Amino acid sequence: MKTGRRDFLQASSLASLAGLVMPIGLRAQEAAARATRGMPSPRIKDITVIETEPGRRLEVVKILTDQDGLYGYGDATAGFRDELVKPAVEKYLKPMLLGQPTDRIEDLWHQCYYSSYYKNDTVLNSAIGGVDQALWDIKGRQVGLPVYQLIGGKCREAAQIYMHAGGTDPSAVVENAKKLVAQGVRYIHVDMGQGASVPTLGGQQGFDREAAIRHMLKIFETFRAEMPAEIGLGCDVHSKLDAQQAVQFCKDAEKFKLYFVEDPLSPEDLDYFRQIRQQCDTQIAMGELFNNPHEWQIVISERLIDYIRCHVPHTGGFTQGRKIAVFAEQFGVKTAWHAPMDMSPIAHTANLYLDLTSYNFGIQEYQEYTDPYREVFQGCMEIKDGYAWASDKPGWGIEVDEKAAAKFPFGSQPTDKTNPGGWRMSRLADGTSII
Ligand code: MG
Numbered sequence: 001m002k003t004g005r006r007d008f009l010q011a012s013s014l015a016s017l018a019g020l021v022m023p024i025g026l027r028a029q030e031a032a033a034r035a036t037r038g039m040p041s042p043r044i045k046d047i048t049v050i051e052t053e054p055g056r057r058l059e060v061v062k063i064l065t066d067q068d069g070l071y072g073y074g075d076a077t078a079g080f081r082d083e084l085v086k087p088a089v090e091k092y093l094k095p096m097l098l099g100q101p102t103d104r105i106e107d108l109w110h111q112c113y114y115s116s117y118y119k120n121d122t123v124l125n126s127a128i129g130g131v132d133q134a135l136w137d138i139k140g141r142q143v144g145l146p147v148y149q150l151i152g153g154k155c156r157e158a159a160q161i162y163m164h165a166g167g168t169d170p171s172a173v174v175e176n177a178k179k180l181v182a183q184g185v186r187y188i189h190v191d192m193g194q195g196a197s198v199p200t201l202g203g204q205q206g207f208d209r210e211a212a213i214r215h216m217l218k219i220f221e222t223f224r225a226e227m228p229a230e231i232g233l234g235c236d237v238h239s240k241l242d243a244q245q246a247v248q249f250c251k252d253a254e255k256f257k258l259y260f261v262e263d264p265l266s267p268e269d270l271d272y273f274r275q276i277r278q279q280c281d282t283q284i285a286m287g288e289l290f291n292n293p294h295e296w297q298i299v300i301s302e303r304l305i306d307y308i309r310c311h312v313p314h315t316g317g318f319t320q321g322r323k324i325a326v327f328a329e330q331f332g333v334k335t336a337w338h339a340p341m342d343m344s345p346i347a348h349t350a351n352l353y354l355d356l357t358s359y360n361f362g363i364q365e366y367q368e369y370t371d372p373y374r375e376v377f378q379g380c381m382e383i384k385d386g387y388a389w390a391s392d393k394p395g396w397g398i399e400v401d402e403k404a405a406a407k408f409p410f411g412s413q414p415t416d417k418t419n420p421g422g423w424r425m426s427r428l429a430d431g432t433s434i435i
Contacts, residue, residue, distance in 0.1 A: 041101040042067045042138060047094040047131070049076065049086040050400060051410035054372035056342040057082040057421065058410075060400055061089055061130030065102055065138060072102075072137030073400055075313050075347035076130025078123045079340070080423045082410075088127035092116070097131065103142075105135045109319050120292040122314050129317030133350055133396070136318050140395035147395060148353040151322060158387035159355035161366035162187035162234060162259070168194055170215075170222035177227060184385040187232035187259060187363060188223075192216050192240055200427045207426040207434065209241055213249050220256040232259045239266035239289070239435050240426075247275045250282040259363065260285040260307050260336070266435065267295055273304035285309045288338035296324060300333045307336040307362050313343065318350045325358040334362030341367055345377040349396045352381055352388050364388055375404045 042065035050060040059082060061074045076085050093112055100108060112128040113119065140147045148154055163185050167173035177188045193207070195215030200206035216235060223233055235258060241249060246264040253261055260283040265272050267289050276284060285307035290296050291314045299305045308328045312321035325335050335358055337351040348366075355361045366388060369380050379398040382389045391397040415421050427433050 039142070040067070041103050042070055042142065044097050044100050044102055047089060047097060049089050049130070050402060050405055051082075051086060052376055052405035052408050053410050053412055054376050054405075054408040055370055056340075058342070058344045059085040059089075059126075059130065060344055060346060060405075061127075061134045062400070063102070063131065063134040063138060067142075070138060070141060072134040072139075072141060072395060073346050073398065074130040074133025074135070074137065074317065075344040075350070076126045077313065077343055077347070078126035079342040080421055081123050082421055084123045085127055085130070088123055089130060093127055093131055102135050102138045105132065105139065105319060108132075108135060109316065113316065122291050125291050125316045126313050129313035129315070129320070129347075132317030132319050133313070133346060136350075137346075137395035144394050146353070146390060146392055146397060147318070147350075148357050148390060151353075151357050154356045154390075155359055156356060156361065158384075158389045159352055159361065159364045160187065161185065161364050161383065161386060161388050162189045162232065163366055163368075164189045164191060166191065166194070170219045173219050174222055174226050177223065177231070181227070181231055186230070186386045187234065188227075189234045189236060189262075189365070190216070190219055190223075191236045192238060198429045200429055200431050202427070202431045204427055204431075206429050206431075207240065208429060209245055212240065213245065213252070216249075217252055220253065220258075224256055233257075234259045234262065234285075236262040237264045239263050241265075243269040243272040247272060247279065250276045250284070251280045254280040254282045258282060262286070262309065263288065270295070270299060270304075273299055274302075277304055283307070285336050287311075291315055297327075300328050300331050303331055303333065305333060307334050309336040309338050309365075311338040311340075311343070312350060312354070313347050318354070321350065321354050325354055325360065329358065329360040332360070334360050336362045337364065339365040339367065341373075345369065345373060345380040346396050346398050346400075349381055349390070349398060352390055353396075355388070356390055372408055376401055376408065 044063055045066045046064040048062050050062055052058050059076045061076045064071045078085050096115055109132055116124050136147050163180050165173050165177040165188050167176050173190055192212050196208045196212035198206045198208040250261055250264055262285045283306040286305045287308045287310040290310050339348050339351055355364050374380055377398050378401055425433055
């Protein structure tokens, strides 16, 4: 049927009029229906938190929708304050989210974020991060695509990983590094802390910062003398030094050409990154203790670090991680997301999907899954020849076996009653407490 200009104008006027009288919410729903080609928008029917301890304590948010068989999982683990996550999700976020459409992730993220009024708390951010990842999982399952396809697709085939080599002395570290290299790993990370034990005035086991520095430099020397030049070496200072020692350590480490020194400073000492930058070329990674945009904005925008390595769920989940990655790209800062075992394989997969889709990806931390992790989380990422590979399954590609999760009850492993589930603090020889 031929449509004239007058008919078109009439139709447009009617549509505009309808738009004026139609409530905003209905207009948005119509627009969403057109954008999704009429696919009904799932609505949140229930939210639960699965707690399990297949090695470390983990919390997983499960969101059920009103569509048969459509649900999603997200990691909400808040390390060392684990038991606070379940009430944060179930008592505070769930009542607000029930009945809301799952396809408005950005909107729901901000509703959750503003609902507490006070912002950037690790526990609350982790709760939001769990909900956020579960919503992305649902969106992927809804359309039958892995989440990386929803944000532009891969820009690389797989993600280069680094793994940790421990040991009480430099030769043991190198022997363990050789075992990893034999498995195809090309980047080896060593942690500051060995060879630094000292008795404290209070009769406890303490930490000698200067001894730790000397021990770490000895490891670097031994590693460079015995390992092939093409094997990458990095180290985690874990914010254990004072600021002046950290600046000097980065200068001393320069000649060993590390892929990065991680967390040489604590978030309280960010200004000292300028001194490190002015005095040496050692590459710097920072971010696992960040949960506030004011912390990462300055070090990225002033190019004071080379790698941003936030603990993505603690910043608010995949949505926030994506924004950090894009922000860092503008300043030539690469990503190296934190990936400890007190983070479920769902969050590790979210890291991997950021790695695969971010042009400024640098390197990915990886620790091998034990059998209990693989039993509870089916579909963990695979490692081949030193790279992490994604599956092409919808969402995160991971199913949580809740019966298996119940076999590893949350809180089943012994903990210090005076510091339940807490970080193992240390002390200097004079008794001063440090991280
Ligand atoms: Mg670290």
